[in-house]
Amino acid sequence: xxxxxxSAKGIALHVGVVLxxxxxxxxxxxxxxxxxxxxxxxAVFAMGYNLAFGYTGLLSLGHAxxxxxxxxxxxxxxxxxxxxxxxxxxxxLAAGAGLALVxxxxxxxxxxxxxxxxxxxxxxxxxxTTLYFTTYTRGEEGLVLPQAARVLGFPGxxxxxxxxxxxYLVALALFTLVLGVILFVVRAPFGRxxxxxxxxxxxxxxxxxxxFANKLASVVLSGxxxxxxxxxxxxxxxxxxxxxxxxxxxxxxxxxVLVGGAATTLGPLIGTLFMFYVIDTASSYTTxxxxxxxxxxxxxxxxFPKGIAGTVRERWLPWLP
Amino acid sequence: xxxxxxxxxxxxxxxxxxxxxxxxxxxxxxxxLCLLGRNGAGKTTALKTIMGLVPATAGRILLGDADLTKLxxxxxxxxxxxxxxxxRRLFSELSVGENLEIGLMTRNKGxxxxxxxxxxFPILRERLKQRSGTLSGGEQQMLAMARALCLEPQVLLxxxxxxxxxxxxxxxxxxxxxxxxxxxxSTILVEQRVDAVLPVADRVAFIENGRNRETVDVDRLRADPxxxxxxxxxx
Numbered sequence: 001x002x003x004x005x006x007s008a009k010g011i012a013l014h015v016g017v018v019l020x021x022x023x024x025x026x027x028x029x030x031x032x033x034x035x036x037x038x039x040x041x042x043a044v045f046a047m048g049y050n051l052a053f054g055y056t057g058l059l060s061l062g063h064a065x066x067x068x069x070x071x072x073x074x075x076x077x078x079x080x081x082x083x084x085x086x087x088x089x090x091x092x093l094a095a096g097a098g099l100a101l102v103x104x105x106x107x108x109x110x111x112x113x114x115x116x117x118x119x120x121x122x123x124x125x126x127x128x129t130t131l132y133f134t135t136y137t138r139g140e141e142g143l144v145l146p147q148a149a150r151v152l153g154f155p156g157x158x159x160x161x162x163x164x165x166x167x168y169l170v171a172l173a174l175f176t177l178v179l180g181v182i183l184f185v186v187r188a189p190f191g192r193x194x195x196x197x198x199x200x201x202x203x204x205x206x207x208x209x210x211x212f213a214n215k216l217a218s219v220v221l222s223g224x225x226x227x228x229x230x231x232x233x234x235x236x237x238x239x240x241x242x243x244x245x246x247x248x249x250x251x252x253x254x255x256x257v258l259v260g261g262a263a264t265t266l267g268p269l270i271g272t273l274f275m276f277y278v279i280d281t282a283s284s285y286t287t288x289x290x291x292x293x294x295x296x297x298x299x300x301x302x303x304f305p306k307g308i309a310g311t312v313r314e315r316w317l318p319w320l321p
Numbered sequence: 322x323x324x325x326x327x328x329x330x331x332x333x334x335x336x337x338x339x340x341x342x343x344x345x346x347x348x349x350x351x352x353x354l355c356l357l358g359r360n361g362a363g364k365t366t367a368l369k370t371i372m373g374l375v376p377a378t379a380g381r382i383l384l385g386d387a388d389l390t391k392l393x394x395x396x397x398x399x400x401x402x403x404x405x406x407x408x409r410r411l412f413s414e415l416s417v418g419e420n421l422e423i424g425l426m427t428r429n430k431g432x433x434x435x436x437x438x439x440x441x442f443p444i445l446r447e448r449l450k451q452r453s454g455t456l457s458g459g460e461q462q463m464l465a466m467a468r469a470l471c472l473e474p475q476v477l478l479x480x481x482x483x484x485x486x487x488x489x490x491x492x493x494x495x496x497x498x499x500x501x502x503x504x505x506x507s508t509i510l511v512e513q514r515v516d517a518v519l520p521v522a523d524r525v526a527f528i529e530n531g532r533n534r535e536t537v538d539v540d541r542l543r544a545d546p547x548x549x550x551x552x553x554x555x556x
Contacts, residue, residue, distance in 0.1 A: 199415075207424060
């Protein structure tokens, strides 16, 4: 029997995960299918964060602004300008890319703790901006996008994104696309150079790499992926609110990535799914669910110090990308 | 003989502390030039200044006719200078092959360059998929040199490559430096130990208080061991 190369094993695993997620659309009860659709979209957010934090070593506390840029880019254009889904989604991506370029250009002049503070401050400015322009954003109350506007047109037909099955499949399509892009990027020379920069950027400078340009490219790509998640959230779930720009949404992707495994391709999905269900299950039994969540996280850190996928890779499956 | 690299009156500082003071050096094409001196004399700083990692506040550093002081630090390796710092400094999470790939990408070199480099370090060919952090000290030093050579540099800077290695590995490193000279690579070698230098160097520059006090042929050094006493304090 022919043995699979590590690279082929990695690709086979990812194809298997996507097929399993596809099968779940037909197997899961309605409630859990809704949860999974949300998890798939937010896992894309975590995958974007993972690119900056896990692969490049940039500990940002402001990624909520990139998610919210996509969310508002798509949401405001649909709500106020009556754009259809495709151009609104593109507006979300453009908003995320533009914001990431500007914030990255300024914030990457700092490192370490200063970088964390600067990104946090930029995100707070974004959050307060959404509250300031309440006339357009309706602040915390947010905007509910009309169902009639959440229709995805394509040659030969339309898809109603309010339909649970369609919503799940579109979320899965986005997840699969981003997973493929991330897998390609981290296996490409660019991805290797990001990992090397994470290990030691001065060494990379000594070897002739423009570290700033590489980090900026990583932040912009990360911002685009997070914005894609935000824009998808707006069109799939029909709600756009300031809460998504708050600091909580900068901390959550960090938590999801740490739990799932930083610098692993499947870690963000595992972490997001794990945290959703831990909170969901614990809160159905006790009002002190955050205590339970805290204890579970301590357990995860004890037994999976590099996150779930990271520790599995270290101990059992070294080929795991 | 044409100069591969020239430093003329170079000053450099760590903060407010001046380390290099009017530093002059000439590396001839195809030679191995060793920098000898006490701790803190400025040997490593001289290499870092060439690489732009410590800025030169005065003077010129020429690679052929190109002034390296006008380049950003990341442009110096692209211009043709490779640096192997003290302590190897590999990317330990990456495999041997990936470490080499990082070196190859700097100047868009390909498989031919990699094969030519691996001919110098056959042991690395057997370990391409191994994580570099798990290599022995000697193998890590070879990989650090191999990664630098993937740039196909005109000038190679080696900072104490034999530090902490067992004698057989030191001999291998010396052989490699000699092989590189045969390939036409000009090398500046920083060493503390005179015995590690004499078999491989063409000339020796004695560094003291941030200045190049004297540059002599190795033959002259062999004839006058007192010279080492004067500058380094050991023989």
